[in-house]
Amino acid sequence: MRALLFILTIMFVGLSACKTKRDTPNSITAPTLEKGESFFNVNNDSAFYYFNLVATSATDSLEIAIAYTYMGIIQAYEGDQYGGQESLLKSLTYLNENKEQDRECISSNYHELGNVCLNLKNYKAAVEYYYKGLQFMESPITKNIALNNIALTYQKNGEYDKAIELYTSLLTKNADRKKEYARVLSNYARTKWLKNPTYPAGKELRQALQIRLDSNDNRGLNASYAHLSDYYTNTKPDSALYFAEKRYAVAQLNNSTDDQIEALSKLISLSPPKLLKPYFVRYQFLSDSLQAAKNAAKNQFALIRFETLQLQKDNAQKEVQLVEQQYILVLTIFFFIAISTAIIIWYRKRQQQIKAASIQAIQENQLKTSQKVHDVVANGLYRIMTDVEHNDDIDKELLIDKIEDLYEKSRDISYDKPINPNIPFDQKIDELLTSFSSDNTRVLMVGHSAATWERTHEVAQYEVEHILQELMVNMKKHSQASNVVLKFERQQDRIHIHYTDDGIGFSPQVKYGNGWQNTENRIHKIQGEYTFEHPTKGLKIHISFPIAYSS
Known part of the structure; x- marks a missing residue:
């Protein structure tokens, strides 16, 4: 079974939960988001087109994030794993872990990133993403699904003990849920057998198969038939062939090209030579068709993005031209007003500068004069007072000469003459x-x-x-x-x-x-x-x- 097909349904439920947790019922302001949802899983090309419009034109961060999440799911489902990874990572940049309404979408993104990494065989990254998504999950059902995928990743990476430990815990938790119990039981038995080829996994695998037959779980039947065919390949080739044929029939019923190709590959390895040709022809046809469809999907998604960007660019240019025309008109009206206002302001500032310069010149001159009075008159007078105080026999003529000299210096200050005795x-x-x-x-x-x-x-x-x-x-x-x-x-x-x-x-x-x-x-x-x-x-x-x- 392809994990990607399974998680697609889970992701759709997660995205619906994102929308139901918004602040108000009217938070979806862009009708193209609902339009895209109406095409989702029915006509994914059209769905991708509308989601891309939302991602590139909406203003609400949660709407943009949901659009990118849908786009990532569609890209990964159509085989563009790296493109899907890019869109999912882009979605996370618009989400805030501290906002309650964003948490469901964050968990969905991380879980789908885990699936993408699992399909790309990057098992370490897949486990990290699964656990990140698990932190934001609240429903026990979604938590069990995430843990099952973590265990599956450990299994594919050969870490059987870690996988078995998780499956053992999940068997207890899902005892009352038949479909979930069957999935865990089948994976548990397969992992035990992969770890130890002598482990008798047949009984548990058949038990899981019977639960799925009773529940009409066609997707689960695909996995059970695949597990039983692998288990009996070396010990009972006839049984392995029987279950491979049953898997191929279910894959056709589910209209799953990926599962049909895997079933045909198993039939080619188990069937008698006389029956190989029809299987091989069908296998080659489906493989070529699937690869062509994936390539076409990649090109189609790229073309949709390009056309959307080009349309937005053209509209933006038209808006710019209209705005430019309006600006030219407005600028023409205000140009002469601005020039006139600038001249008036400049004239007033110039007058203020001239007045301020005059005041500053007066203040500087006053400061210079007061400094000279302090240096020449005050300090000179203090020197004379000192002579009089400490010299009892002072010469009166000499004293008069000093006072007269001080008087002349003070007069020179008023005329701003340089005081420079020779x-x-x-x-x-x-x-x-x-x-x-x-x-x-x-x-x-x-x-x-x-x-x-x-x-x-x-x-x-x-x-x-x-x-x-x-x-x-x-x-x-x-x-x-x-x-x-x-x-x-x-x-x-x-x-x-x-x-x-x-x-x-x-x-x-x-x-x-x-x-x-x-x-x-x-x-x-x-x-x-x-x-x-x-x-x-x-x-x-x-x-x-x-x-x-x-x-």
Whole structure:
């Protein structure tokens, strides 16, 4: 018996169960699915055509999956095993194991894939698919059928012990179901005989045959006659021939070409020479017809798919052309509106950009001015206050000159004139740093000379001056330091300034004010870097910048 013919009925029941488990009775929205079902197993070419339409045009994933499952069954039944396998695997991609309404279809797909692999003699894959399908089966009947097919696969693969174990369990489960019991009993006896040719399987095989005769189970009779013919081939050739003839008659009654060919093959091997010719002629005719039918079916299925795709392509092109015409009309209407809107938006944005640029320029100028006021006036005034505080014998004329110089610098800020006294830069730094020295605070400079500043840009000098001034002002205001050391070095085309004091220091979490933010901006402006160190006492700051700074 061909397992494929048997499972066809089971698959039809499984697919019906898929549909009955849908969420609503109206879930089949594509009439072509029902149309295909009306042709299924009656005119499979037409059924395949309608199922293919559903698979390529439906929007419901379950409808698409059912269509591909039907197509896979039809292809496998018509002999296109690989085509059927492809369609069944495609069906699984549209199903979700977590959805209750999909589970029946999933089990059907896996079970039919097991049958396809069994027919292709890929026994390992067949068992895996059968067991996957078994996980989604709920009916005891369908579970027993799946287990019977697993046992049959083990039998064909020569794993007789595994097959016998399953058949023994199934005999108990199917004791009240005559047809199922007969099938299991016949397969059980055949497997025991295949494992041990001396096993007396005749009694059990004849018992299964009698049950099938009483039940008018023609498909089951085909299997029983085949098993009995094989069993008696070597021991009772006459009996083997008798059962082979009975099988051929049942196969003709069932209109099964595959079973007729197998029966004829057995008759050719058992019949007397004078009877061989009619059997051989019929065998050759059926074999050629079956092969031609399978080839035609494969070509027909491929042609149906091609024509469907071509039709969909033509319809899609027509739809695209219609949509393009509509788009052209709509675009023509909105084109000038879009252009006009774009010009208006661009004009408004341009006005906003001009206004924003003006505001930014004003803000930058204000920031620049406030920075100069802080650096020149505030820090300069603080230096004068420091001199007055720590120098009891200060020269009044010198004090007036410093205040007047500060006044002139503040006037220069209002006119945006560059503040660049014509004195050497190293001397300017010396005066700046020593001005913060007092009886309570000693300021020391190490490595500072005119050579330190050779080839440095005047912009860098200007920024360094105000960086050092901000450091010294902060030291004077907050550090309570007794000793301040500034070390200057030139290394690898960079100038390094090391600031160290023995004051109270400050926490690393301290938030810096505007003064240090200005200083940080100045360091970055001359492409410099800085680091803070927080020893147990005091503060260490390292500042470096490239000699070859370019403005």
